[in-house]
Amino acid sequence: MNQQDFEQRNTPVWTRLDEMIQAIGKRHGKDQRDAKQVEFPHLYRQVCHHLAIARERQYTTHLIDRLNQLMLRSHQYLYSARAGNFSRVMQFIGGGFPALIRREQRLFWLAMALFVLPALIMGLSVYFWPEMIYTLMDSSQVSQFDQMYSPSSPYIGRERGSDDDVLMFGFYIYNNIGIGFRTFAGGMLYGLGSIFFLFFNGLHIGAVAGYLTQRGYIDTFWPFVIGHGAFELTAIVFAGMAGLKLGFSMLAPGRKTRLTALIDAARVSIRIVYGVIGMLVIAAFLEAFWSSIKSFSPEIKYIVGAVLWSMVLLYFIFAGRRHAD
Amino acid sequence: MLDTYREIETPEGVELQLRPAGPIVRAMAWLVDVLLRFAIYMVAGIALQIFGRFGMGMLLIIVFLLEWFYPVLFEIYWRGETPGKRWLGLRVLNDNGTPVSWGPSLIRNLLRAVDFLPLFNGFGLVTILFNPDFKRLGDLAAGTVVVYKDKETHTALVPETDAHTPPIALRLEEQRAVINFAERSQRLTEVRAAELADIVAPVTGSQGFAGIKRLYEMANWFLGKR
Amino acid sequence: MNEPTQPSGVDKSSITPDKLAQAAAIANRMKTEINKAFIGQEQVVEQILLALFAAGHVLIEGVPGLGKTLLVRALAKTFDGSFARIQFTPDLMPSDVTGHAMYDLKSDQFRIRKGPVFTNLLLADEINRAPAKTQAALLECMQEAQVTIEGQAMPLPPPFMTLATQNPIEQEGTYPLPEAQLDRFLLKIVIGYPTEQDEKTMITAVTSGQIGDTLNVSAVNAIIKPATISTVQQIVSSLLVDGRVSEYAVRIARKTREWPGIAMGAGPRGGLALIRAARAKALLAGRDFVTPDDIKDVALPALRHRISLAPELEIEGHKPDDILGSLLEKVEAPRK
Amino acid sequence: MQIDKVTVAIRPRDSWEAVDLGLRMNQHWWKAIYAPWLIVTLAISAALFYLCWEMQMLWLYVLLFWWFKPLYSRIPLYVLSRTVFGQQLRTLDSLRAVPSLFMAAPLWRLLFMRLSFIRSFDMPVVLLEGLKGKERRERMQVLHRNSASTAAWLTVSFFLFQLLVYFTFLLLIVMFIPQDVDVKQSQILFPFTADVPLLWRISGILAFTLSIVLLEPYYIAAGFALYLNRRTLLEGWDIEIAFHRMIDRLRHSGSIISSLLLPLCMTITIGLAGMTASPAHASQAAPTATEAKQTIKTILQSAEFNAKEKREYYRQKNPRKNDKTNDSDFLRWFAGVGQYLAVVFKAILIILVIMLLVWLGINHARWSGWLRGMRPAPKLAAPTKLFGLDIRPESLPTDIAAQALKLWQAGNARQALSLLYRGALSRLAAHEHITLKESYTEGDCLRVVTRVVSQDTRQYFTRLTTAWQHIAYAKRTPEFADGEALCRQFAAHFEVAT
Known part of the structure; x- marks a missing residue:
């Protein structure tokens, strides 16, 4: 078959594929289901085949270039990202996430230790020697905390407006999830960044808790933090754990090359980060709209807090026990 | 042969050539994105200011979303481009040449936090300078690469002459060289063009300007004018 | 893999568990001994032993320099057997292999001069270099286990095993064995390059205390006498094969004839070879009965030389092993 | 040094791609480039430092080391210009060439060149082509035509990169310095004045030197690649290489009779000994057929070669002005709206959460299944x-x-x-x-x-x-x-x- 016949015979295929690409392209990837239909991959493979033939038979460069371009463009669409489907997300929440955390248990305990131990030690030392807090904060910050949680402060006992709630919601989203992300990203520095964030956050939280407890602001401080703490503190530990996974993959790549070990580890860690995002959003919601409510008695806050904590614990211990992946 | 190309074979057995983009263009694209975001913050800030605390809360959420997810969403829904990258003709791809997907995009953009250290992408820049594919840390971990977009096909602008069969069968890359010559010869000096044509005088059988003409004719033939 | 199990309950065959255990022990010790000299090719060693215990011959394929001679010498040494090597060349005559009758002027008599084939282990190097007639003579010896010179039939000393090698690289000026002849070999063994670690071990083993690269089989100990091999062969041939297991072997062999990528499938000998080799495999595992796993394990070496691929697959670079692999994926394992 | 022996892929590229190729070259031949480079720059740096230390003017070191950069950046250029054309250079060879390199152009040019925005692009022309005076000016004009702007951007970018890498190094070094050193905020990033503690000043100088040592070869290589690309475009180097290869192949396969062959050893020399004038000027092939030439001329005058390229881009015509209202009542009203919106927003969020919880309650069966880890639907039907x-x-x-x-x-x-x-x-x-x-x-x-x-x-x-x-x-x-x-x-x- 000479080139002209070849072109004549196959041009309909090429124009059809070209049209399909343009049609998909116009929708800016919002709906790429078309690309996954039977016809598109079929046409695409046909063009790949034509390209191979054209090369083999040394048809003109012009034709080869044209086919090559067509192939390249459709390649981009055929292998484009699939939108995460709903049931996969649900499965992840329903069991994949806790199963993943349990599979990486050792990292979890490590991250936990890096966070909880400094918090405990710092908390206790500040509780017994309150001046220890100044090793971490300066006096203006300390007095700010004093003011916020002192039962005599004008803020306490007064209900906050909805606009304050929204402001704080925005702030928690902005600040806390950002911290979570940085804790994860820090793992890229051979885990040092994650360790630093875990350790430092632990120290800080421990110090504040120790200090406020020692000052006797128990009824203003603890009821406030107990509820969202269940999600926020665990999420920070998870973020650190995801970061540590990155770090370890580079320190001890095993039989893989350092780079592939890193890429593989990142694939797993990012799934942990998905969960962290979800938990921090829940935490921000609770912190802004539940923890701030003043009209409930501390007992109710403690009970709800206990319920939330046990929910989180039960979820991570039992959910998705026999999940295959 | 040292080249900036990175070759990838698709499952269909066709080779793809990716052209990883270097630090300067990428820095420019980043800058464009930063400025764009900054403009949005300004506008949103002014607009939301009048709503008081509610507005501030919303602004914080907007800042959070844009800072962390602006590149991710663009990369997913614009097939690897952000406005800055589009401006400069760049795109993010997975290492295997497919458009970047959710996981890798999120990884590379969250890890931007490390690339950004200690100041304005210092670590990222140093990594890019040391990596043959110009990858920053986020790209390394995510298995992605930033490349120049492929240009649209241009049809060869070869001088119209009669087509003439080449006396000897030429390989594909040799045909390309002839076509390239025909396309570009008018931008070379006449003397230089003749010089180049003389190299292949044994094939064309003529020298100097006659040789150039023969090459034009061959190019026309290769381009399908038969 | 299956753990060796002690047969229990009533034994219907003639071999006692005791004997079987001994035979298995001998086989495994031979394996260990040979592995001392022939490092990093455990699979090859095992397959050679399978062929030996199944009283079959092997065709070995591998680029030169992978220690084929060493392997055969080590094997011979383990059972204190004799060993001969013939380099096949285009001018090799049949009588150069089998031997011939010679007129002795002194005694005024014909005397039989035995060829190199009168040995326990015969290494026939580059068998495809000799003309067809010579090849046929060798194959006859293999088949009959005896040599006929001047009308006089002379049995070869048992055990007798031929290890023929084929050089896969150069095919020019060779006489490839026809398919029908290839069928005579029980197994075809492919020797690949050893892993890096094994190659290092091998090089230290060879270079330490050795001058030049003379083949070193001094580490190998003789364990048994040649006669014992024959006994083990007998034990192997009497191992129990359940009806469904042999059906499985037959099914595999038949499938090769209808498989799309195969131009010519295995003949009836293919199924037999599977069972023979699987019996030896069972022995090595210390079992007195054959399981479908044994069949599957020996399927590649037992069949790869019995099939020829369709030309288009061959051109595309497919190997018989790939095709057989996908074929095995499709053959149902025994039922009920 | 023949063009056939070129070790980088020659093809006309976009300017930025050419720059990338330059960076790649520096990565690839880093041993050959950095060995002599480090030896020389560190020696110079040490000498300068000693000098300025004695003079009690450490800030002068920064100025001088920066000012004389064009002088020692000839070393990477020298190494590159050889390696690219297939010559293997040992460190010793490169070092031997250093004195002549330093002498190659008059020192006063440094003062002038230092402020040039396209230094790295011009350097190859000045140093490698060895042209002088008017000839050089003309040549540069040709070369600059569509590469000068990239070259200038390159310089600006590398200036900023330099700053960035300097900060990076500085902050890394400073991390190891005890925190109680008293440094003013304004001096943290540029600690070169006399009132800064010595430790900081030295860290600053160290970071500054390291950043230059690391980046300058990249910059030079990028400029050199840009220069090569420009010449490729001007002279069709890629075509020349392809043509030579074609003829070689045909000659080996015997497709053409060798008597037909013309002397084919066209070489392009490029080096310090003096660049033979670029092949474009070496006219030897006299027009053999004036008629053919005429044909070409007519062709070139035809429509498709006089087509003008039309590019469209958007440009803001009248910048829109924000009409501001400064009515405070108006603002207060908005603030009230904000309050109202916040309630709505909060309510919506809470309603969403409640709906989610209700949904979970309704789909309790599926959830409990998931939580216990049974998949809602197995991906593959289990074999029966x-x-x-x-x-x-x-x-x-x-x-x-x-x-x-x-x-x-x-x-x-x-x-x-x-x-x-x-x-x-x-x-x-x-x-x-x-x-x-x-x-x-x-x-x-x-x-x-x-x-x-x-x-x-x-x-x-x-x-x-x-x-x-x-x-x-x-x-x-x-x-x-x-x-x-x-x-x-x-x-x-x-x-x-x-």
């Missing part, structure tokens, strides 16, 4: 038959172990073991989602199974397989007690989820 054994859960009794034990005690050993083995596989296929194929033998199953189950279960399954193999292929019944144990332990390994 395995080497003739029906392993569908329905086909099996609910209590496999008890049933098997009953069979075993009744002396029905074969059926009992078959039931156990089937049951085990069925459970594994259903819960562990392993794929079991029809072609799997017992050994294959064992291999697949051991990958997913725990140590204990693995041992149990191995025992079970062995027992099954004995009874199936050797008609040999295991000891009574063993069989009973198998039946009794079955539940512990496979009855967890029902």
Whole structure:
């Protein structure tokens, strides 16, 4: 078959594929289901085949270039990202996430230790020697905390407006999830960044808790933090754990090359980060709209807090026990 | 042969050539994105200011979303481009040449936090300078690469002459060289063009300007004018 | 893999568990001994032993320099057997292999001069270099286990095993064995390059205390006498094969004839070879009965030389092993 | 140094791609480039530092080291210009060339060149082509035509990069300095003035020197690549290489008679000894056919060569002005709206959460299933038959172990073991989602199974397989007690989820 016949015979295929690409392209990837239909991959493979033939038979460069371009463009669409489907997300929440955390248990305990131990030690030392807090904060910050949680402060006992709630919601989203992300990203520095964030956050939280407890602001401080703490503190530990996974993959790549070990580890860690995002959003919601409510008695806050904590614990211990992946 | 190309074979057995983009263009694209975001913050800030605390809360959420997810969403829904990258003709791809997907995009953009250290992408820049594919840390971990977009096909602008069969069968890359010559010869000096044509005088059988003409004719033939 | 199990309950065959255990022990010790000299090719060693215990011959394929001679010498040494090597060349005559009758002027008599084939282990190097007639003579010896010179039939000393090698690289000026002849070999063994670690071990083993690269089989100990091999062969041939297991072997062999990528499938000998080799495999595992796993394990070496691929697959670079692999994926394992 | 021996891929590229190629060259030949470069720059740096230290003017070091950069950046350029054309350079060779390199251009040019925005692009022209005066000016004009702007951007970019890398190094170094050193905020990034503690000043100088040492070769290489690309465009180097290759191939395959061959050893020399004028100027081929030339001229005058390129881009015509209203009442009104919106927003969020919880309640069944780890729908339908054994859960009794034990005690050993083995596989296929194929033998199953189950279960399954193999292929019944144990332990390994 000479080139002209070849072109004549196959041009309909090429124009059809070209049209399909343009049609998909116009929708800016919002709906790429078309690309996954039977016809598109079929046409695409046909063009790949034509390209191979054209090369083999040394048809003109012009034709080869044209086919090559067509192939390249459709390649981009055929292998484009699939939108995460709903049931996969649900499965992840329903069991994949806790199963993943349990599979990486050792990292979890490590991250936990890096966070909880400094918090405990710092908390206790500040509780017994309150001046220890100044090793971490300066006096203006300390007095700010004093003011916020002192039962005599004008803020306490007064209900906050909805606009304050929204402001704080925005702030928690902005600040806390950002911290979570940085804790994860820090793992890229051979885990040092994650360790630093875990350790430092632990120290800080421990110090504040120790200090406020020692000052006797128990009824203003603890009821406030107990509820969202269940999600926020665990999420920070998870973020650190995801970061540590990155770090370890580079320190001890095993039989893989350092780079592939890193890429593989990142694939797993990012799934942990998905969960962290979800938990921090829940935490921000609770912190802004539940923890701030003043009209409930501390007992109710403690009970709800206990319920939330046990929910989180039960979820991570039992959910998705026999999940295959 | 040292080249900036990175070759990838698709499952269909066709080779793809990716052209990883270097630090300067990428820095420019980043800058464009930063400025764009900054403009949005300004506008949103002014607009939301009048709503008081509610507005501030919303602004914080907007800042959070844009800072962390602006590149991710663009990369997913614009097939690897952000406005800055589009401006400069760049795109993010997975290492295997497919458009970047959710996981890798999120990884590379969250890890931007490390690339950004200690100041304005210092670590990222140093990594890019040391990596043959110009990858920053986020790209390394995510298995992605930033490349120049492929240009649209241009049809060869070869001088119209009669087509003439080449006396000897030429390989594909040799045909390309002839076509390239025909396309570009008018931008070379006449003397230089003749010089180049003389190299292949044994094939064309003529020298100097006659040789150039023969090459034009061959190019026309290769381009399908038969 | 299956753990060796002690047969229990009533034994219907003639071999006692005791004997079987001994035979298995001998086989495994031979394996260990040979592995001392022939490092990093455990699979090859095992397959050679399978062929030996199944009283079959092997065709070995591998680029030169992978220690084929060493392997055969080590094997011979383990059972204190004799060993001969013939380099096949285009001018090799049949009588150069089998031997011939010679007129002795002194005694005024014909005397039989035995060829190199009168040995326990015969290494026939580059068998495809000799003309067809010579090849046929060798194959006859293999088949009959005896040599006929001047009308006089002379049995070869048992055990007798031929290890023929084929050089896969150069095919020019060779006489490839026809398919029908290839069928005579029980197994075809492919020797690949050893892993890096094994190659290092091998090089230290060879270079330490050795001058030049003379083949070193001094580490190998003789364990048994040649006669014992024959006994083990007998034990192997009497191992129990359940009806469904042999059906499985037959099914595999038949499938090769209808498989799309195969131009010519295995003949009836293919199924037999599977069972023979699987019996030896069972022995090595210390079992007195054959399981479908044994069949599957020996399927590649037992069949790869019995099939020829369709030309288009061959051109595309497919190997018989790939095709057989996908074929095995499709053959149902025994039922009920 | 023949153009055929070029070791980088020559092809006309976009300017930025050419720059990238330059960076790649520096990465690739880093040993050859950095060895002489480091030796020379560090020596100079040490000398300068000593000088300025003695003069008590450390800030002068910064200025001088920066000012004389064009001088020593000739070293990477020299190395590159050789390596690119296939010449292997040892460090010693490069070092030997240093004195002549430093002498190559008059020192006063440094003052002038220092402020040029396209220094790295012009350097090859000045140093490698060895042209002088008017000739050089003309040549530069040609070369600058469409590369100068990229070259200038390159310089700006590298200036900023330099700053960035300097900060990076500085902050890394400073991390190791005790915190109590008293430094003013304004001096943290540029600690060169005399009132800064010495430790900081030295860290600053160290970071500054390192940043230059690291980046300058990149910059030079990028400029050099840009220069090569420009010449490729101007002179069709890629075509020349391809043509030479074509002729070589044809000559080797005997497709052309060698007597026809013209002397083909066209070489382009490029080096310090003086660049022979670029081939474009070396006119030797006199026009042989004026007629042909005429044809070409007419062709070139035809429409497609005079086509003008039309580019469209958007440009803001009238910048829109924000009409500001400064009505405070108006603002207050908006603030009120803000309050209102906040309530709405909060309400919406809370309603959403409540709806989510309700939804979860309604779909309680699915959730509890997920939480207990059963997939809503398995990806692959579990195989129903395995080497003739029906392993569908329905086909099996609910209590496999008890049933098997009953069979075993009744002396029905074969059926009992078959039931156990089937049951085990069925459970594994259903819960562990392993794929079991029809072609799997017992050994294959064992291999697949051991990958997913725990140590204990693995041992149990191995025992079970062995027992099954004995009874199936050797008609040999295991000891009574063993069989009973198998039946009794079955539940512990496979009855967890029902």
